[in-house]
Amino acid sequence: MSILDKVNTPADVKNLTISELNELATEVRATVLHKVSNVGGHVGPNLGVTELTIALHKVFNSPVDKFIWDVSHQTYPHKIxxxxxxxxxxxxxxxITPxxxxxxxxxxxxxxxxxxxxxxxxxGFAKARDLKGNKENIIAVIGDGSISGGLAMEALNNAGDFDSNLIIIFNDNQMSIAExxxxxxxxxxxxxxxKGAAANNFFxxxxxxxxxxxxxxxxxxxIHLFEEVKDINHPIxxxxxxxKGHGYAPAIENKENFHWRGAFxxxxxALKAAPSTKSYISVMLDYLDKKMAEGLPLVAINAAIPGIFGLKQFASKYPERYIDAxxxxQFTITFGGAMAAYGARPIIFHNSTFLQRAYDQLWHDVAINEEPAIIIVKGGVISGSDKTHQGSSAMTWISNIPNLKYLAPTSEEELLSMxxxxxxxxxxxxxxxxxxHGVESRLSVLTDYSEPSYQMEKVGEKVAILALGGLYSHGEKIVSELSKSGIEATLVNPLFVNDLDQTFLSALTENHEVIVTIEDGILDGGxxxxxxxFLGKYDVKVLNFGAKREFNDSVPASELYERYHLTPELMVADILQLLK
Incomplete structure (x- = not known):
């Protein structure tokens, strides 16, 4: 029987010798690797804290003593x-959740x-503990670049005024997600x-x-360190x-790619699934090369996720024009907006689920001041990710900020034109x-996006389909399916997320009974x-397809599409029912 077979609760860890604990670390690491190599997940962060996690459970008494993890992408050993x-x-x-x-x-x-x-x-837990008269240890574990985030700085500043038990573990693996x-x-x-003796000390x-x-x-x-500070009466x-990646050579040699990795x-x-040769990322990188060659004062900005956008390639060519904040x-938006206001041409790259952290800066700094920054949003889709990484709300909250143009291309050509x-x-x-949803090629007619101008892709009658952005291909499929029922539907490419082409919409009501919208996000406010x-004053029915306003926790996208009636078959059935 392995050591891990004997460990079912943290109490079982306390009975193990140092030799057994080291063997346990090896087995925990192998268990983590078995899972992430099969289904993907965070690799390096979990491998790096295996010993730290075992020592925590050896010395402290979870769940009476509280382990509070930052990001929680380093909690697989803890879960085990x-x-x-x-x-x-x-x-x-x-x-289990990731x-x-x-x-x-x-x-x-x-x-x-x-x-x-x-x-x-x-x-917050420590303050509440003291108010209740409890005595347990409160332990925060932070690392992987999180210490540089604004909220962490604010919390450390307030912790300096605290006068009771609080243990802050800074897991320093010399990495963020990237460097x-x-x-x-x-x-x-x-x-x-x-070895911690420098006169200058941030903490x-x-x-x-x-x-x-x-x-x-x-x-x-x-263990010795944790025993020394257990039940301490002040913050430390x-x-x-x-x-990072300790115990697995590929993760040590390539720390950035093994921060999170698909099945390997x-x-x-090596990844089990070969990456696609052409993507909108490669289209974007080629475009940046072209603009750099033209001498544009262009700068690429991102917040610690260069791999998502392929920006390491750009950084290697133009190190002075790349900023990883x-x-x-929040900083990237205010900083990039100010650059744009003073004549530079920043392009700020964000994943939708992280961009929401900069909501105030988009609203108060960039939009109020009408700063001509360009922000590229990736991941703003209905997906099967966990509830903490939902991108489906992006179009809703961004599109309701004034003084901001929000565009949704459907093809490579439209992206470049925009x-x-x-x-x-x-x-x-x-x-x-x-x-x-894959690189598509479709000629772009529009070159000026200062005013909303919907594009009529197919003229029909009775039913008009407005298919926005990445789900434009859904619109094409619906039109094809409706034709089988004798309905030649109109197909429209809206292009604009937050600005309505009111003249175009008004004209649609003259010869259509049903106007259908499709979007890759939450319907409420979208x-x-x-x-x-807008169409409420017209004698026309409107049918909206998109996601419900809810948190989904690792529900497969295919299941969500069924739930939201976003498959072409279900959409056509709903349209035909409405026509009756």
């Missing part, structure tokens, strides 16, 4: 030790998939080089006590130097929703509802 190891076995990979969940285990306290929250959450960026990391490097600046541990993958050293930072061959680390979405126009104009910020609101 807290009764969820079955979720790492064949046939059960999706029985992040912490208080609904899944008494050892978890938050559903968290975004960054820099742990210290604020832990400080670290920012002046903070020079001080962290100095602290590592001096002490906040008034926090501080200890450094170089051997962050040494269980015995970790434990700066622990770990190795365990022996070689670290995990600081970029040309956006870079040439200086009147307003422009958000472009990157299509997500494109379809805007169309329906």
């Amino acid at each position: 030790l807290t009764g969820r190891k079955a979720g790492f076995t064949d046939g059960h990979f999706h029985d 992040y912490t969940s208080q609904h899944e285990s008494e050892h978890d306290f938050f559903t968290v998939g975004h960054t820099s929250t742990s210290v604020a959450n832990a400080l 670290n960026h920012g002046g903070l990391y020079r001080n962290l490097a100095e602290l590592r080089e001096t 002490k600046t906040f008034g926090l006590d501080y200890k450094y541990l170089e051997e962050g993958n040494d269980i015995e050293a970790l 930072v434990l700066h622990i130097h770990t190795e 061959d365990l022996e070689t680390g 670290g995990i600081a979405e 970029l040309d126009w956006a870079l040439a104009q200086h009147e307003e910020p422009v958000v472009i929703q990157m299509p997500e 494109f379809g509802q805007k169309v329906a609101s």
